[in-house]
Amino acid sequence: MEGLRVVKDLLAPQTPCSRCQSAGCPWDRLAGQPICPDCQEALAQGEGEPFIVRTERHRCVICQQPGTVRYLTYPLHSAEPVEMDLCPRHFQALLARRLDRHAYHQLSRQLQTLGFSTRQVFLLHEAFYDEQGHSLQPVPEW
Ligand SMILES: [Zn+2]
Numbered sequence: 001m002e003g004l005r006v007v008k009d010l011l012a013p014q015t016p017c018s019r020c021q022s023a024g025c026p027w028d029r030l031a032g033q034p035i036c037p038d039c040q041e042a043l044a045q046g047e048g049e050p051f052i053v054r055t056e057r058h059r060c061v062i063c064q065q066p067g068t069v070r071y072l073t074y075p076l077h078s079a080e081p082v083e084m085d086l087c088p089r090h091f092q093a094l095l096a097r098r099l100d101r102h103a104y105h106q107l108s109r110q111l112q113t114l115g116f117s118t119r120q121v122f123l124l125h126e127a128f129y130d131e132q133g134h135s136l137q138p139v140p141e142w
């Protein structure tokens with residue numbers, strides 16, 4: 001499937017965070033760089049060093065737009081991470097946990113075809129989205 005895949009045999013899953021060097025868990029990878037939850041939060045808030053990457057020639061898993069950034073994350077209870085291709089807009093929206101309803105549903109559907117539930121992936125997002133993908137908390141505009 002385009003835009004979403006389970007990654008087998010990820011190289012060096014325990015590589016420390018590329019920003020703060022904290023180690024101990026397999027971190028999510030943004031454009032291939034391991035980034036811990038704290039640093040992702042900082043990025044989402046627009047703090048710290050700006051995150052500048054080249055986009056790749058794939059299509060966004062949500063909107064099919066070409067020009068994407070890879071976002072790799074570990075679903076709950078899964079030893080193997082999933083990686084998705086996201087356009088810059090949806091990449092930022094996911095990072096900031098402010099996907100709109102349509103995007104949330106689209107991504108949920110794709111995840112389900114790989115056998116993951118949305119909850120496994122959006123664990124950290126439960127405070128932000130309800131079952132229908134409504135935003136529960138107002139998030140400041142950038
Ligand atoms: Zn970090």
Ligand SMILES: [Zn+2]
Pocket residue numbers: 060061062063064065086087088089090
């Ligand atoms: Zn998109």
